[in-house]
Amino acid sequence: MTIHAVGEPARRTAEPYDFRRPTTLAREHSRVLEAAFDSFARQWGTQLTAKVRTKSTATTESVIVQTYDEYVASLPTVTCMVRCVVGDTAAKMVVQFPTPVALGWVARMLGGASDKPGLERKLTPIEHALVKALVEEALDVLAYSLGPLLPAEARVESIQYNSQFTQAAAPSDLMVVVTCGVQVGETTSAVTFAVPADTLLPQLGAVNPVASSENAPELTREQVALVPVEVAVRLASLAVTPAQVLDLAVGDTLPLPHHAREAFHVTVGGQDHARAMVVRSGSRAAARIVSVLPSATHPQGVDDAPAEPDAPAPTQEYRP
Incomplete structure (x- = not known):
């Protein structure tokens, strides 16, 4: 499932731009x-x-x-x-x-x-x-x-x-x-x-210069920070064969490799970023972050093994 922040502004559409082909003029x-x-x-x-x-x-x-x-x-x-x-x-x-x-x-x-x-x-x-x-x-x-x-x-x-x-x-x-x-x-x-x-x-x-390049890195970081990304909170994934997928029917149960008391995975762009517990925020579902993976905060020292989540903070029980 996808979790959106409460009271978030309207979604902004980002158009792909190839910096190798600047096909528009300033x-x-x-x-x-x-x-x-x-x-x-x-x-x-x-x-x-x-x-x-x-x-x-x-x-x-x-x-x-x-x-x-x-x-x-x-x-x-x-x-x-x-x-x-x-x-x-x-x-x-x-x-x-x-x-x-x-x-x-x-x-x-x-x-x-x-x-x-x-x-x-x-x-x-x-x-x-x-x-x-x-x-x-x-x-x-x-x-x-x-x-x-x-x-x-x-x-x-x-x-x-x-x-x-x-x-x-x-x-x-x-x-x-x-x-x-x-x-x-x-x-x-x-x-x-x-x-x-x-x-x-x-x-x-x-x-006719239009901008100074002295603060180009700062301007780039500010612009990248405004680009919308998809954040998803999900269970651990399960690998299945095509035959199993084709044989699925209403009422079938798929046992997931996710412990009932384990925190959910928070992914950004398909990459694990943190762990979270699902809670209730008013009449909507929300995710409370309980840990952040080392690879998310220190990209240079990426550890392929998933980090064990810290002890979850007290949460409210979520009942759909």
Whole structure:
């Protein structure tokens, strides 16, 4: 049975968190990145207007952290993936946009004026050179807008056309994924920038520190102390065979290896922690601790043998 303290507050739900994959940004860090990419979007829209010779705008729609595998899964299979090298980082930055949109940009750069969507095909050598130059200029604007957040220069390495086969990073590598809405003439499309998190996140603390690490152990202990755990008071367990379990019927008796006058076992997370006697607290059952196991108070000197309980304190008899 499970014993809860009398008058305990409402149960708090604890969500699992993997510290090896901090998939959420601190609010302050998120604001810094959003402000930087908003500045980039405004300047990039002006640059596109000059390059494609028609009014163009770009706006930042979202800034999130995803693994590279999650990012690729969100993209269409056939699309334009521009891999970019960022300093000595093994993971590559990715600039992604639909291939027909890129062909429309190229057509306008060469004097065309049609907003009709193009075909889904690979770029010709001339189109490849024009798109590469367009992306390289966008990377210059990105470096200017991010400033110290992007410590290394980014340059175009290659252009791929299948998101599933483009190996820019390991599947579990974290990426800061920025989605921009780009409107060129009457055509609106989504362009994504996936920057390795290892490139941006280390600089965020220096740009806008959110907390001091001097008292990190103390803060960790305080937070762990608030995590709810299950405490159970139970009899000694009995090992049985599957056949015995399947043959159980109403009225059967299982003899437990628990003496009638022995204290109950108090477990936390399935581990023995103390011994207790079951008593009555008003109209509810309660457990009075009579001893604490040495392994619970001295984890470094764990003794596998269960400790004998101390003499139980005077208790009230519990009758269900």
